[in-house]
Amino acid sequence: MIEIPKKQKRQQRLVERIEAQGYATLADLARELAVSEQTVRRDISELDAAGKVRRAHGGAAIQGNIDRSVYAQRRRQRAAEKQLIARQVADLVEDGSSVFLDTGTTCEAIASALTARRHLKVVTYSLRSALRFSERDDFVVAVPAGFVRHVDGAVVGGQDTGFLDQFLFDYAILSVSGMDAAGNICDDDQFEVRFASMAMQRAKTILLALDSSKFGKGGLVRLCHVGAVDYVISDTAPEAAIAEMLAAHDVKLVTCE
Structure with missing residues (x-):
């Protein structure tokens, strides 16, 4: 051997x-x-x-790009926690709202949970999330022009950077790679960070869906400081130092516990 x-x-x-x-x-x-x-x-x-x-x-x-098998693995990882987070996010969204929905496996779970709401107007660059709304004739769904990234169904490349300029959102729902100990919210995809940043500027309320394994972790590209969001929704509470930081910046922490 x-x-x-x-x-x-x-x-x-x-x-x-x-x-x-x-x-x-x-x-x-x-x-x-x-x-x-x-x-x-x-x-x-x-x-x-x-x-x-x-x-x-x-x-x-x-x-x-992420390999298909790796993305499938991410969807399976902490699946139960993502479902719990998704239901909490959906409970915060009012019927008739306009929503920006980020991409990724957590946001795909949130898309499914949002079907419990009525008369939503949703903008997303995730085709997988958009398809979850396709049976709802009371939903209005918009996606940007571009090319479909087959591994995760995101629409990337070639889209008009001014696409989001025409929208105003009641809620921007985001999911990222992690939040480090200093409160920096980071992701690993520059394209996703750019779209998320633009959506935040056009939203009344910003919801950050973050499973507890991502507390204390960084990422390649900085999106913002946690003080820029209104809610952090997680399956369990973070360690005391992070919880205190959220409170100090008037960020509401919602957990599934």
Whole structure:
């Protein structure tokens, strides 16, 4: 039997971790792999040169689009928690409201939960979310022009950057890669951050859906500070320091506990 070299095993684990999360910091990778940050930095450099990951400030991100199997895995991960969060979000949205809905597996769950509401007007760049509303003749649904990203059904590339200028929202519903200890809300996709930022500027109320595994985690691209949102909806409460930070910025914390 041929034994796989230790370095190769470590780098494979590193790639799997980054694919699962989209982005990971040097510190997190070093802790999980039980090696120094210098070792992780060398591994990332080699993997970047091989086209397997992309070096980023303070860590590494996925190289190109997420693989279908990885996205399917994300949909299965913490599925029950996402369903609980989705119902809490839907309870906050009033019938007849105008809504911007972000993309991602959490927002797909939220889309399903929003079918319990009536007469919504929804703007989303997720075709998978839009299709969940297709049987509702009392909903108005708008999506931008562009190309469908097959892995997750997002409409990307080629869309008019002024698409959102024509809309005003009662609610912007967002889901991101994480919120770090300083309160920075981050994601790993620059396109998604740009659309989310534009929607926030046009919304009366901003709802951030964030499962508890994402508290204390960063991301490749900063969207805003948590003080810019009105609600954080999660399955369980974060650690005390983060809860206190939310309270200090008048951010309402809604949990499923």
